[in-house]
Amino acid sequence: MGYHRFTASQLGEGAVSQLALPSQDEDVAALRRLIVGKLAYSVGKDPIAAREHDWFLATCLAVRDRTIERWMASTRTTKAEKKKRVYYLSLEFLIGRMLMDSLNNLGLTETMRAALAELGVDLEALRSLEPDPALGNGGLGRLAACYMESMASLGIPAHGYGIRYENGLFRQVIQDGWQQEFPDTWLTHRNPWEFERPEIAIPIGFGGTVEAVHADGTDGHGPAAWTPAETVDAIAYDTPVVGWRGRHVNTLRLWSARAPDPLRLDAFNRGDHVGALEARARAEAISQVLYPSDESSAGEELRLRQEYFFASASLQDLIRRHLDSEPIDTLPDQVAIQLNDTHPAIGVAEMMRLLVDVHHVGWEKAWDITTRVFSYTNHTLLPEALESWPVPLMERLLPRHMQIIYLINALHLDRLRKQGAGDEATLAAVSLIDEHGPRRVRMGALSFLGSHRVNGVSALHTELMKETVFRDFHAHFPGRIVNKTNGITFRRWLHEANPGLTRLLVDVAGPQVLDDPERMARLAEHAHDTALHGRLAAVRRANKERLAAIIDERCGVRVDPDAMFDVQIKRIHEYKRQLLNILETVALYGAMRAHPTADWTPRVKIFAGKAAASYHQAKLIIKLAGDVARVVNADATLRGRLKVAFLPNYNVSLAERIIPASDLSEQISTAGMEASGTGNMKLALNGALTIGTLDGANIEILEHVGQDNIFIFGMTAAEVEARRAAGLDMRETIAASPTLAQALDEIGSGRFSPDEPERYRGLIDAITFHDHFLVSADFDAYAAKQAEVATRWRDPKGWWTSAMMNISQMGWFSSDRAIREYAEDIWNVPPGR
Numbered sequence: 001m002g003y004h005r006f007t008a009s010q011l012g013e014g015a016v017s018q019l020a021l022p023s024q025d026e027d028v029a030a031l032r033r034l035i036v037g038k039l040a041y042s043v044g045k046d047p048i049a050a051r052e053h054d055w056f057l058a059t060c061l062a063v064r065d066r067t068i069e070r071w072m073a074s075t076r077t078t079k080a081e082k083k084k085r086v087y088y089l090s091l092e093f094l095i096g097r098m099l100m101d102s103l104n105n106l107g108l109t110e111t112m113r114a115a116l117a118e119l120g121v122d123l124e125a126l127r128s129l130e131p132d133p134a135l136g137n138g139g140l141g142r143l144a145a146c147y148m149e150s151m152a153s154l155g156i157p158a159h160g161y162g163i164r165y166e167n168g169l170f171r172q173v174i175q176d177g178w179q180q181e182f183p184d185t186w187l188t189h190r191n192p193w194e195f196e197r198p199e200i201a202i203p204i205g206f207g208g209t210v211e212a213v214h215a216d217g218t219d220g221h222g223p224a225a226w227t228p229a230e231t232v233d234a235i236a237y238d239t240p241v242v243g244w245r246g247r248h249v250n251t252l253r254l255w256s257a258r259a260p261d262p263l264r265l266d267a268f269n270r271g272d273h274v275g276a277l278e279a280r281a282r283a284e285a286i287s288q289v290l291y292p293s294d295e296s297s298a299g300e301e302l303r304l305r306q307e308y309f310f311a312s313a314s315l316q317d318l319i320r321r322h323l324d325s326e327p328i329d330t331l332p333d334q335v336a337i338q339l340n341d342t343h344p345a346i347g348v349a350e351m352m353r354l355l356v357d358v359h360h361v362g363w364e365k366a367w368d369i370t371t372r373v374f375s376y377t378n379h380t381l382l383p384e385a386l387e388s389w390p391v392p393l394m395e396r397l398l399p400r401h402m403q404i405i406y407l408i409n410a411l412h413l414d415r416l417r418k419q420g421a422g423d424e425a426t427l428a429a430v431s432l433i434d435e436h437g438p439r440r441v442r443m444g445a446l447s448f449l450g451s452h453r454v455n456g457v458s459a460l461h462t463e464l465m466k467e468t469v470f471r472d473f474h475a476h477f478p479g480r481i482v483n484k485t486n487g488i489t490f491r492r493w494l495h496e497a498n499p500g501l502t503r504l505l506v507d508v509a510g511p512q513v514l515d516d517p518e519r520m521a522r523l524a525e526h527a528h529d530t531a532l533h534g535r536l537a538a539v540r541r542a543n544k545e546r547l548a549a550i551i552d553e554r555c556g557v558r559v560d561p562d563a564m565f566d567v568q569i570k571r572i573h574e575y576k577r578q579l580l581n582i583l584e585t586v587a588l589y590g591a592m593r594a595h596p597t598a599d600w601t602p603r604v605k606i607f608a609g610k611a612a613a614s615y616h617q618a619k620l621i622i623k624l625a626g627d628v629a630r631v632v633n634a635d636a637t638l639r640g641r642l643k644v645a646f647l648p649n650y651n652v653s654l655a656e657r658i659i660p661a662s663d664l665s666e667q668i669s670t671a672g673m674e675a676s677g678t679g680n681m682k683l684a685l686n687g688a689l690t691i692g693t694l695d696g697a698n699i700e701i702l703e704h705v706g707q708d709n710i711f712i713f714g715m716t717a718a719e720v721e722a723r724r725a726a727g728l729d730m731r732e733t734i735a736a737s738p739t740l741a742q743a744l745d746e747i748g749s750g751r752f753s754p755d756e757p758e759r760y761r762g763l764i765d766a767i768t769f770h771d772h773f774l775v776s777a778d779f780d781a782y783a784a785k786q787a788e789v790a791t792r793w794r795d796p797k798g799w800w801t802s803a804m805m806n807i808s809q810m811g812w813f814s815s816d817r818a819i820r821e822y823a824e825d826i827w828n829v830p831p832g833r
């Protein structure tokens with residue numbers, strides 16, 4: 001064999017991080033003393049009285065200490081060398097647990113394990129004590145977290161800006177099969193990673209009045225004086241973000257809302273104790289909860305208050321930092337601001353307000369500065385997700401911003417008219433104000449206009465952006481739209497989540513693979529090596545045993561680790577088509593019962609994901625998965641060859657357990673509807689084969705792994721569009737597919753819901769008479785492809801060869817690659833190491 005073998009003893013068990021940082025001179029005794037010191041002086045506990053949670057806090061504080069010097073050094077270098085900084089504005093950061101991530105990146109995992117062992121404490125036990133900060137809904141928030149990690153790893157000076165929600169995404173409990181939402185109280189035991197900065201309290205205004213400041217000849221472009229009716233303070237909380245090998249540390253700054261006057265003493269003294277606190281409650285509601293909607297716009301006043309609150313605080317903060325050493329007009333040389341979706345889009349108007357009203361920059365110059373600093377990432381084409389705000393609400397809450405938006409719009413439309421784009425339909429299409437019905441401000445249009453680059457998140461998504469939402473903008477601003485296909489951080493999704501596979505990769509491709517994921521390509525030369533197949537299979541098998549224990553514990557379902565683990569984990573949404581997967585499960589169940597002695601491939605269908613609390617159809621799909629699971633799992637005629645499990649409370653930690661144990665990755669969205677997906681990348685990186693549609697980044701995964709190593713089925717985006725235009729009544733399609741007809745009939749007639757036979761009638765009617773997501777139309781292609789998957793599974797050599805090919809070709813999907821592209825094409829900062 002032509003590759004180096006590093007023996008287990010050279011590496012040690014679980015020694016990925018030791019290998020990663022051989023030069024660390026950290027020693028076990030020093031770390032042990034540090035932890036005991038933290039326990040005494042910061043937690044206030046004697047080791048003999050300390051509980052596990054006290055040890056957890058002391059350990060985190062010790063790890064945080066280890067980042068401080070590098071953090072300060074990073075900031076000092078950035079300042080001294082006047083490096084341009086990136087500001088990543090995102091209403092969501094789905095960061096996940098941080099202890100193992102920080103240890104891994106600092107190369108301290110094994111040292112810490114040993115130090116704790118000497119104290120009689122188990123690192124793995126501490127790991128599971130950490131709350132999982134869920135300050136995001138799904139892919140969009142997780143992308144922000146991966147990008148923060150990659151910017152630190154590449155040494156790009158960056159700040160993430162967001163909101164420190166007291167309550168993150170709800171905790172999902174399944175009761176009688178139905179999703180119930182409970183508050184996620186991740187801060188109850190204090191957060192050991194953050195530094196509160198009470199001295200950084202930035203006033204954020206709402207409402208009030210605006211007066212023009214008369215400067216002759218400014219033609220409405222001049223400064224104005226805004227007197228807000230209400231002010232809320234934004235308090236900074238900083239969390240260091242450690243990059244790979246601890247070389248560079250960036251900052252995640254999250255804002256918390258605080259009332260300037262916590263208590264109205266006059267009211268309190270009158271005996272009105274509740275009224276005395278009312279203003280405070282209203283102010284602080286801003287950072288109380290994350291909006292739990294995914295792929296749809298909340299449209300409520302509190303949401304707009306959140307958006308303005310964090311955009312304004314962040315811009316005031318970064319301008320202040322800039323002005324410490326530079327004049328305002330060099331802002332574009334020193335600052336790049338990325339808008340993660342339109343949630344921070346009001347920042348474009350806020351930047352204009354700060355420049356014109358506060359820093360006395362002329363309008364034209366201010367607009368030039370604004371468009372050179374901002375860029376915008378679009379995440380969705382779904383109409384229900386495109387943000388817009390009623391003009392009257394904006395006028396009431398942000399009167400000065402509404403004026404500024406009107407002026408930006410008037411100048412923009414004038415310019416287009418002068419360029420000869422006179423027809424009113426075109427002008428209406430690119431106006432910042434939607435005039436169809438009650439007038440609304442279009443946040444996508446504001447983001448586009450205020451940015452020098454607008455990016456989509458996969459090749460297909462970017463092309464569709466040019467043809468749909470931003471068609472007219474694209475015509476007038478050619479070159480502004482660019483593609484930046486999403487990526488994921490391999491530190492979390494490979495090194496930490498799957499140490500067994502990481503060791504295999506190091507053995508085959510050398511330790512440099514930990515720094516250069518493109519080296520994973522070397523695995524391809526060994527794709528047919530059956531000894532390596534055996535090793536990969538053993539790693540997978542161990543991961544599956546761990547997951548099987550979790551499934552047993554959380555769902556009470558016994559599964560066979562030798563069965564194929566067929567996995568669909570993501571938010572529950574009609575366009576993601578969990579329903580298609582469930583229908584195929586029902587069809588497979590029927591076939592197995594009809595031919596019980598046939599040679600069926602044993603499968604475990606694993607689902608996990610949260611439904612938005614107000615999304616009835618999605619919650620019904622969860623209920624259906626549970627109903628099908630109950631019937632299938634109890635059917636002895638199957639002899640355990642089909643099991644269904646819905647794992648509750650999908651989050652980053654659960655993803656880290658499921659993904660390394662997955663054989664088959666379900667990426668079956670209606671073509672044209674999934675902007676990119678990143679779950680697809682995590683699963684393929686860990687060697688799961690994908691069954692998927694030609695949608696989002698599935699297409700790029702296909703291009704990288706080759707068509708023999710992926711199972712692609714179904715309509716293309718163009719075919720979906722044509723089919724929708726032709727009508728969505730599927731009665732003929734269903735009549736032509738007896739398997740589908742039977743599955744629909746069984747569900748619709750209450751076979752899985754004898755307690756309420758009509759429960760799924762509406763769901764089935766929808767995909768029969770108005771199948772917007774083309775579930776019926778894609779069913780046969782999907783079922784046929786699943787049969788191919790089963791055949792490949794029975795050929796282990798073929799299966800593991802494909803798995804090796806998947807892993808070997810996934811280097812390109814590293815978020816380091818994505819961030820380098822942003823750095824070069826959008827931010828104009830050096831692309832780092």
Ligand SMILES: *Cc1c(COP(=O)(O)O)cnc(C)c1O
Nearest residue numbers: 138139570651652655677678679
């Ligand atoms: C990666 C990830 C997602 C995104 O998954 P998709 O399949 O791309 O929708 C959502 N939630 C969590 C917890 C994740 O880790």
